[in-house]
Amino acid sequence: MESFPQYTQAVLDRINTVIEGKPEAARTALSVLLAGGHLLVEDVPGVGKTMLARTLASAIGGSVARIQFTPDLLPTDITGVAVYDQARREFEFKPGPVFANVVIGDEINRASAKTQSALLECMAEGQVTADGTTYRLSSPFMVVATQNPVEMDGTFPLPEAQRDRFTARISMGYPDTAAETAMLADHGGGSPLEGLRPVVPLEDAARLVAHVRGIHVSDAVRAYVVAIGQATRSHPQIRLGASPRALLQLQATARAEAALSGREYVLPDDVRAVAVPVLAHRLILDRRAGTDSAEELVQAVLDEVRVPAEPASRSR
Structure with a gap:
């Protein structure tokens, strides 16, 4: 694929522009995307976990959904729910936010294991089964989840089956002095995500993943x-x-x-x-x-x- 180096470098440049001083995290995140997998970003609040997820999502010209995980979140809030249509006198499935190309699961370990399990079928098989009917998810499909360290208040440990669905886990860590100074200079006036446009069209993102499989x-x-x-x-x-x-x-x-x-x-x-x-x-x-x-x-x-x-x- 002749455009592979140009596209992948454009994604890396995008991430490194927004996330100062974390080239290893950027490369791993892109590797997981190209491998057709899912990424878990773990660290303390405020070091750019969600920003990394949003930046990666913004680079792909597909749909993006964000789920804020909370203790009262239900599995159907993720996958969708069947709603009774009185006019047609039948149930109609209303897709949840998981029906997107890139799903950002923010603070995934603030939800219970029952709610987290709603992602198991999605991440392993690329589909959702509800009321006996199976619905295919978008392609490409990637979950980028952030989590706080388990010793922090209000967190639940991820079940072994859930952790095994994530292709890779990275930690952001604090930026060094130069990167943190550059961040204050470049991003102090507003969000670095404002006005960003995709650097890889959706159809080409799917081709990048197919190329890596070969x-x-x-x-x-x-x-x-x-x-x-x-x-x-x-x-x-x-x-x-x-x-x-x-x-x-x-x-x-x-x-x-x-x-x-x-x-x-x-x-x-x-x-x-x-x-x-x-x-x-x-x-x-x-x-x-x-x-x-x-x-x-x-x-x-x-x-x-x-x-x-x-x-x-x-x-x-």
């Missing part, structure tokens, strides 16, 4: 992905390791990383580059583990698993 993955790299997953399951400090779904998403995100690097084939380095954000949030650590950091354990697994000696084949 990136070549050799047998050696696939074996490497499987070895990483199995190593997380047998690690003495990890009680629940990476699921098969996690490995599929690791491969998909590695494809996106390869495409962003200008290659038509995946290298082990691509897998290593995305392994921490893709795998860490899915792991459940043993209570006797010597660390609370799943990221450190994923890095330890990467250091232990042998990297394939032969480079990925360039042949298709």
Whole structure:
């Protein structure tokens, strides 16, 4: 796809213009979009989580919906509800905000597990089932959710099944001095999102995702992905390791990383580059583990698993 570098660079430039000093977060967010996945952004309030989600959404020329998760939010507030039409004397399904190309779930962990579960079918299968009828969601479809740390007041932990639906998790962190100073100068007069227009037409966004699906993955790299997953399951400090779904998403995100690097084939380095954000949030650590950091354990697994000696084949 000849326009791939131009489009992806335009999206990165858009994010980096709005979110000062966070190029790694921008690249990971774009990789998840290209992999056809969903992104979880976790950090304390006020560091740009929702701004990142809105900026990514604004770059795609499709529909955008925002859901503010609260303790009293109901599953039907997300998926939609059947309403009785008195004139026609039948129920009519009214689609919820999940019927959009990019769905921003703001502070997802302020809603109960029951409400969060309304997204499970949407994120895994791209559809909603209501009253025995299945409705397909828009394509492309992506959920960008933000959450506050679980130790903050009014939050619920995300169920394991919900976390496993998210392709990757990133943390924003505070900007450095230069980035924060630039933010005050550039954005002090108003919202940086005002007047932004899409940089990628919707139909081309779908083509970008389709292009990434065609990136070549050799047998050696696939074996490497499987070895990483199995190593997380047998690690003495990890009680629940990476699921098969996690490995599929690791491969998909590695494809996106390869495409962003200008290659038509995946290298082990691509897998290593995305392994921490893709795998860490899915792991459940043993209570006797010597660390609370799943990221450190994923890095330890990467250091232990042998990297394939032969480079990925360039042949298709």
